[in-house]
Amino acid sequence: MKIYDVEGFPNPARVRIALAEKGAMDQVEFFTVDVMGGEHRTEAFKARNPDATVPYAELPCGTSISQCTAITEYIDGHFDGPSLIGDTPTQRAKTQMMNLRAESGLVDAVGAYFHHATPGLGPDLETNQNADWGEMQKLRAVSTMRYLDSVLAEAEYLAGDQFSVADITAFAGLGFADFAKVEIPSDLSNLKAWREKVSARPSVSG
Template sequence: MIKVFDIEGFPNPARVRIALAEKGALDQVEFVPVDVMAGEHRTDAFKARNPDATVPYIELEDGSCISQCTAITEYIDGTFEGPNLIGKTPRERARIHMMNLRAEAGLVDAVGAYFHHATPGLGPDLETYQNAEWGEKEKEVALKTMRYLDSVLATDPYLAGDEFSMADITAFAGLAFADFANIETPANLTNLKAWRKKMAARPSFTN
């Protein structure tokens, strides 16, 4: 059985859990909690398995490990039955990956930089270096990305076209992280707000 090393409530672990839920595979993996607040992800033992020192990562039955949410989602998509999340044709896959990267860099990562640099973040024991100016600049990136995604959703039902994909998962997780970091979605982004409400109604987002 695949092992998923993560912590509940964090944005990137949420992305993997949603992907598994979309595939109906939550009960086909073993979740292993990581004590991030105690710095477990920075120990030598952890980094020997995942040099990124991040959650989530997965351990396969042969003992090999895969980290990075996009890579994990690709593995999940190809391993379990259920709706396709990464695209079927070269065109679909390229567009989904493009939008996923934009949502990841512009929302998840940008909000993360703001949270870890311009707020107390996870506390002084874990936030050993902070650059508040950089954090504030990344907050601007997050807001710019929200406006861009709103423009995409003015013509498309989902971020990468007509079908739900991992790009939608990533953007939803990024917006949830923005809520947590007190970065409010501008009220005039009505397309983004409507899309988010539609996403929240999917069973996979409530697991």
């Protein structure tokens, strides 16, 4: 399996944490994409990944997979170890629901703020910016943080009692928020405690 990404970016981090949770980092080759140089927007790159995003995966059979949720679905099913999505239909549905909420409300919202309402990755890459839209998405990200805090008041992890891809996505989203200077409100004690707990996991700290 090959992963094309940029280490340290939020979505690549989601895939790398999932691989580490499965103990599969040594079974994957990583290739760095020159995002700052616009490699992801070249025709050669888009021929393999029309989304023009990182990460994307090339499976041993030659199939290309993009979108983090799809890649982590493959990782969860292909490699040994406890499932990051769930073993029952109910648990899998709940995990995917929370994963999508964390993705759209936090990762994507912070991304929209970063790319539209700040200098982002610079003028060569940040075109067609809409600052008002970006500021609205910043508010959405903070609202999502409050929602996640309320969920964590009732559960150990975002989808219940077990660590899952929903936690991975939210954790990466908070890291992106730090980078974009979107602060976690000081009163969200449940979210902050959960973040400290996840930070101590070997897949994150190692």
